[in-house]
Amino acid sequence: MSEYHLVRRGDFSYKRVIICYAIGILVSLGIGALLLIGLGINPIEYYGRMLSIGLIGNRYAYKCIEGLLKVFVPLLITSLALGLAFKMRFWNIGGEGEFLIGSICAAIVAFNSNGMPKILTIILMCLAAALSAGIVGLAVAALKVKFNTNETLMTLMFNYIMLYLIRYLGNTKAGWNFFLNPESERPIFGQFEENCKMGGIKIGCFTLLYSVIAAVMITIIIYIYLKYTKQGYEISVVGDSSATARYAGMRVGRIILRTMFISAALIGLAAGLATSTAGTISESITNNVGWTGVIVAWLAKLSVPGIFITSLLISVLQYGCQAAATQYPSIDSNFADLLQGIILFSVLAADFAATFKIVKKEGPKND
Amino acid sequence: MKKLISIVLTVALSAFAFAGCSASGAEGESGSGSDFRVGAIYINSQNDTSGYTYAHHKGITEAMTAAGLDPATDLSIVDNVPEDAEQVTAACDQLAGEGCDIIFGISFGYIDAMEAAAAEYPDIIFSHATGYKSNSTNFNNYFGRIYQARYLAGIAAGYKSLALGNNEIGYVSAWGTEYAETCSGINAFALGCQSVNPDAHVNVYEIYTWGDQDLERQAAETLIDTFGCCVIAQHCDSAQPQIVANEKGVFGCGYNSDMTAEAPDAHLCAPIWNWSAYYQTAIEAAMSDPSAFMSTVGNYYEGINSGLVAVSELSANNEPAAQEAIDIATDLMKTGAWDVFSGTALSFTGDAGSVAVTENAADLLDSDGNVIVAAGGASVEDGVIQGSMNYYVAGVTQVNAAEG
Numbered sequence: 139m140s141e142y143h144l145v146r147r148g149d150f151s152y153k154r155v156i157i158c159y160a161i162g163i164l165v166s167l168g169i170g171a172l173l174l175i176g177l178g179i180n181p182i183e184y185y186g187r188m189l190s191i192g193l194i195g196n197r198y199a200y201k202c203i204e205g206l207l208k209v210f211v212p213l214l215i216t217s218l219a220l221g222l223a224f225k226m227r228f229w230n231i232g233g234e235g236e237f238l239i240g241s242i243c244a245a246i247v248a249f250n251s252n253g254m255p256k257i258l259t260i261i262l263m264c265l266a267a268a269l270s271a272g273i274v275g276l277a278v279a280a281l282k283v284k285f286n287t288n289e290t291l292m293t294l295m296f297n298y299i300m301l302y303l304i305r306y307l308g309n310t311k312a313g314w315n316f317f318l319n320p321e322s323e324r325p326i327f328g329q330f331e332e333n334c335k336m337g338g339i340k341i342g343c344f345t346l347l348y349s350v351i352a353a354v355m356i357t358i359i360i361y362i363y364l365k366y367t368k369q370g371y372e373i374s375v376v377g378d379s380s381a382t383a384r385y386a387g388m389r390v391g392r393i394i395l396r397t398m399f400i401s402a403a404l405i406g407l408a409a410g411l412a413t414s415t416a417g418t419i420s421e422s423i424t425n426n427v428g429w430t431g432v433i434v435a436w437l438a439k440l441s442v443p444g445i446f447i448t449s450l451l452i453s454v455l456q457y458g459c460q461a462a463a464t465q466y467p468s469i470d471s472n473f474a475d476l477l478q479g480i481i482l483f484s485v486l487a488a489d490f491a492a493t494f495k496i497v498k499k500e501g502p503k504n505d
Numbered sequence: 506m507k508k509l510i511s512i513v514l515t516v517a518l519s520a521f522a523f524a525g526c527s528a529s530g531a532e533g534e535s536g537s538g539s540d541f542r543v544g545a546i547y548i549n550s551q552n553d554t555s556g557y558t559y560a561h562h563k564g565i566t567e568a569m570t571a572a573g574l575d576p577a578t579d580l581s582i583v584d585n586v587p588e589d590a591e592q593v594t595a596a597c598d599q600l601a602g603e604g605c606d607i608i609f610g611i612s613f614g615y616i617d618a619m620e621a622a623a624a625e626y627p628d629i630i631f632s633h634a635t636g637y638k639s640n641s642t643n644f645n646n647y648f649g650r651i652y653q654a655r656y657l658a659g660i661a662a663g664y665k666s667l668a669l670g671n672n673e674i675g676y677v678s679a680w681g682t683e684y685a686e687t688c689s690g691i692n693a694f695a696l697g698c699q700s701v702n703p704d705a706h707v708n709v710y711e712i713y714t715w716g717d718q719d720l721e722r723q724a725a726e727t728l729i730d731t732f733g734c735c736v737i738a739q740h741c742d743s744a745q746p747q748i749v750a751n752e753k754g755v756f757g758c759g760y761n762s763d764m765t766a767e768a769p770d771a772h773l774c775a776p777i778w779n780w781s782a783y784y785q786t787a788i789e790a791a792m793s794d795p796s797a798f799m800s801t802v803g804n805y806y807e808g809i810n811s812g813l814v815a816v817s818e819l820s821a822n823n824e825p826a827a828q829e830a831i832d833i834a835t836d837l838m839k840t841g842a843w844d845v846f847s848g849t850a851l852s853f854t855g856d857a858g859s860v861a862v863t864e865n866a867a868d869l870l871d872s873d874g875n876v877i878v879a880a881g882g883a884s885v886e887d888g889v890i891q892g893s894m895n896y897y898v899a900g901v902t903q904v905n906a907a908e909g
Contacts (some may be wrong), residue, residue: 196602205595311683319617322637323892324684329590329617418617420589464581464599470550471585 144494155492162488166481173477177468184462184469191454192461200344202461207346209425210453211353212237212412216427217434217445218360219404225364225440226377226397228279232293233428236274236402238300238421240267240409242307245419248334249316256333260414263334267410268403275402276395283391297428304421317419329418336414349411356404361442373397430456433482437489455481541792543569544605546596547584548612555762556716556742558584561611561634564780571781572788581605588614597622601629607791609784610634620644630791630798635686637892639804643795647783650808651686652693652890653838654776655738656845657809657816657831658758659697660853661773662736664824665756667702671735674698674707675728677721677746678739681711681903685894690740690776692898693845694758699900700851701830708732709903716742724905725749732904736773747772756822763817773827775817782813806887809838825857833862846890848882871896 147154171181186194191206193199216233223230230236244263251259274296281287307317311325319328338347364370372393375383380390408427413419434452438444459474545551545565549558566576574580581603583596593615600608601622607630610619616636623631623644636646662674676694680687691709698705710724721739725746728734730753737757739746747768750757757768759775783805790801807813819828830853837843843851843864850867853860866881873896878885885894897903 192599192602197604198598198602201598201602205598208591208595322616324613326588326614326616327590416589416591418590420587420591422587422589422592460583461599464583465603467551467576467580467582470552470582472550472552 142496142498145497147493147495158488158492159485162484162491163481166484169480170477173473177473179466179469184466187462187465188458189454191458192464198343200342202457204345204347206453206457207350208412208415209457210450211347211349211415212408212425213427213430213434213453214353214446214449215356215408215411216405216431217438217449218357218442219401219408220431221435221438221440221442221445222360222364222373222404223398223401224377224435226373226394228282228394228398228401229290230275230278230293230398230401231290231428231432232274232278232296232402233405233431234424234426235293235297235300235428236271236405237409237412237424237428238297238304239274240271240406241413241419241423242300242304243267243270243406244410244413245317245330248330248413249328251331251334253331253333256335256337259333260336263414264407264410267413268406271406271409272399272403275398278402279395279398283394301421304419308421327418327420330414334414335417336411347415349415352411356407357442357446364442369393369396433486437485452482541574541579542603542605543574543580543788544600544603544608545580545582546586546593546600546608546610546612546615547582548586548588550584551582557761558611560761560778561609561780564778564782564784565609567781568784568788571785572792574788586612586615588612590618593618594622597626597631601626605629606795607632607788609787628795630787630795632787639799641799643798645799645802645804647787647805648891649778649783649811649813650806650890651776651778651814652689652845653808654814654816655690655693656697656700656838657834658738658774658776659694659699660701660830660834661816661819661823661827662694662738662756662758663698663701663705663853664827664830665736665773665822666698666705668824669735671733672702672704672706673732673734674705675725675732675734675737676707676709676739677724677728677737677741678709678711679715679741680713681709682895682897685890685892687740688894688897689846689890691901692894694738695898695901696845696850697834700834701853703852705900707738707901708734709897709901710905711903712741718743718745721745722749726753728904729753729755737771744768759817765817765820769820770822772820773823774819774831777815777817779812779815782811783807786811806891809835810841826853826855826860829857829860830862833860837862844884846878847884848878848880870899872899872901874899 174181174184191202193202196202220230220233244267247263247266278289278292281292282289308327309325311318317327319326336347336349338345372388376390376393383390412423416423430452434445434449438448455478459478460471463469463471463474547558551562553559569576569580581600583599586592586596597608609632611634613635616633616638619631619633620638623640627643631644633646635648639645666672666674676691678687678691682688695707698707708728710728712720712724721741721743722745725737726749728737735755737746737750737755739760744759744764744767747757747759747764751768751771755771756773757771758773762777764775765772787802790798834851843849846869848866848869849864852863852865855861868876868880869878871877
């Protein structure tokens with residue numbers, strides 16, 4: 139009798155990776171094409187629109203790029219932040235909650251800014267967002283270090299606490315609730331004043347938001363931090379083996395606290411930037427980056443340039459699926475999500491196939 | 506390497522930006538067959554088979570067909586858009602980019618983003634359901650006097666309670682006095698019940714969400730089992746309250762669509778929306794002269810008279826006199842001779858074939874006994890019905906305590 143099992147491939151070849159990914163993507167697009175044909179839609183036309191994120195034939199094409207970047211920036215920063223924690227084998231899956239608390243705190247600053255100068259207001263919003271989320275991260279890390287609590291559960295549950303908090307804020311009409319628009323009879327979040335809204339550099343009609351520049355700079359800084367600093371090195375040692383780190387004289391607890399603070403604070407910063415860009419808050423402001431970021435970080439194998447490229451590709455996929463769906467009345471966003479899911483699943487499967495191989499092992503005697 | 510990638514990307518993106526500028530500068534017609542394009546922003550999916558988005562999508566497609574447009578090619582939809590200003594703005598940008606001439610947004614929370622989009626795209630008409638904002642050129646709001654249809658359903662419920670000798674009527678409501686929309690609906694329904702059975706008492710069970718099938722079911726069960734209600738009306742998404750009424754052998758009035766199929770032995774009639782009445786008016790006005798839209802259509806708030814609201818066909822479960830009384834009340838509202846929230850109460854008497862209505866001057870009282878409209882007074886202003894009504898009329902009680 140023989141049995142099969144998985145073995146991690148010892149060698150690494152770009153050729154194999156590319157072939158696996160190509161097959162995975164082709165298979166997923168093929169499945170999608172069958173579904174599209176079933177709905178009476180030309181799949182080539184549809185995919186064309188999807189991959190060009192609706193630019194072609196668009197009267198305001200620059201808006202597509204602006205829209206894409208609004209999806210991209212929070213996803214990029216959040217994925218980088220999650221990657222930082224994952225490198226240390228600290229399973230921060232609380233991106234959603236950390237993003238939301240950051241968003242709420244940025245909104246507290248914004249709704250009470252009373253005509254403060256724009257630069258100051260936005261910097262304060264980002265600081266409030268980063269600090270509040272960072273403190274949450276620190277608290278979870280402290281519980282882990284002190285009592286060895288399970289950080290996966292802690293951060294996961296925190297997501298729901300924050301989700302229900304923002305829902306409560308959005309649905310509760312009361313004198314103290316400055317988050318709401320006082321003019322509306324129904325509870326609805328208010329809009330920020332002009333001094334709280336992210337500005338940018340005008341390039342023709344297109345506005346390159348400062349948040350995009352900030353995101354690129356953060357990417358570079360994290361790359362340098364992980365690659366060339368002592369703290370960055372400590373993170374990878376703790377991730378490989380905390381016992382080794384301890385043996386080498388590193389203060390593991392402190393490293394965990396520090397890294398988790400940075401990770402959560404970065405997510406908060408992403409929230410601050412996104413909240414200022416949106417000009418208001420809402421329970422869907424995260425755009426699910428806390429979850430998608432986990433996928434991005436792992437697809438990119440936690441490498442910083444990889445995260446940059448993967449989050450850009452996933453943003454194109456998300457934005458493009460939506461843009462294409464808009465043009466076909468019979469296609470709704472559920473189908474767009476389905477297609478995205480099929481593609482992501484195939485890519486993950488391809489990644490798996492590129493990393494592992496199935497080995498047939500001749501059964502040893504009969505024990 | 507990293508820097509290189511980011512520089513390349515930045516350059517590529519700015520190149521796209523300039524390409525976009527020139528495309529919009531050229532102002533070329535997009536490639537679609539027709540030159541008029543309708544855009545829609547939905548809170549759920551256009552592929553729903555019932556509910557709020559379904560009703561609007563049906564209205565838009567019917568109106569487009571009637572106006573000579575093809576929904577398969579001349580309609581762009583962004584669906585599942587939450588009430589989040591940023592996502593609504595993105596949806597408006599996308600629809601504007603595709604060359605839509607009129608963009609409908611169907612959910613209340615789209616209000617601020619649509620107002621901003623109307624200012625940004627002056628050539629496109631933005632039309633927002635259930636809101637209260639507008640401008641003088643290209644942004645209106647639209648809604649309907651659904652309370653009129655609820656009054657009619659109340660008449661059917663009143664006859665049923667009279668016939669059963671049970672004055673207790675139940676009402677499963679998403680919200681209570683927090684929203685004028687739900688509150689005015691409950692009040693109109695109660696007044697309709699009282700026009701037939703003056704002792705009718707409406708028990709409101711509030712579920713604190715627009716839709717939750719379990720809560721809707723539990724609320725209906727409580728109203729029947731604990732409060733002994735003989736008719737269950739509803740302002741919530743699903744047909745669960747009607748299904749419960751059917752199971753427990755009582756009667757009910759659904760909402761949004763004729764729920765007789767779901768509750769064949771229980772359902773009397775349902776207040777329903779025919780959104781195509783508005784969409785056809787709006788699309789045709791936008792096609793003929795978009796610049797005059799705000800004077801030809803303007804802010805739209807119509808009722809029974811335009812066909813925007815109605816009651817579904819009365820099922821066989823109704824008392825024989827109900828249809829006649831409903832027809833009489835419908836005519837009074839259609840001609841504008843009378844409206845629900847006024848100092849004149851209707852009273853229906855007589856058997857089928859000889860139903861008579863008397864108009865009695867009477868104070869319209871809230872449940873605390875305060876006078877809302879003095880006897881003989883004119884109807885309250887639309888602003889009250891749409892925005893500030895936050896009390897129940899006499900004869901209505903909420904059976905579950907209001908949450909903090």
